[in-house]
Amino acid sequence: MKLFQQRFIQAKEQSGLRWIDIANRSGLDKASISQYKNGVHTPEPDALYRLANVFNVSMEWLTGAEIPVNDSEILKRYHQLNDLGKQEFMQFLDDLSSNPKYKSNG
Secondary structure, eight states: OOHHHHHHHHHHHHHTOOHHHHHHHHTOOHHHHHHHHTTSOOOOHHHHHHHHHHHTOOHHHHTTOOOOHHHHHHHHHHHTSOHHHHHHHHHHHHHHHTSGGGOOOO
């Protein structure tokens, strides 16, 4: 079983949604949902974004990236920002990471 397929099924089970609910909430057709579930295809970025939103998970987690839960939440929230918000976020991170007061020891 492919990693996306495993995560897709896991997210579905944790959400308590039926496959038809996932199709309706994501705006994807039932055939595509079935293909993802059965490992026939993996979604294109737009469909992946829609599915991640339905399951309230990050796209990175859904595709199988091994990232800690806290990092996953940061990425999910980052992807919800518009371009200006992303620029501001990156500037804020630059400011924090350049200050020794906020640097980790590891």
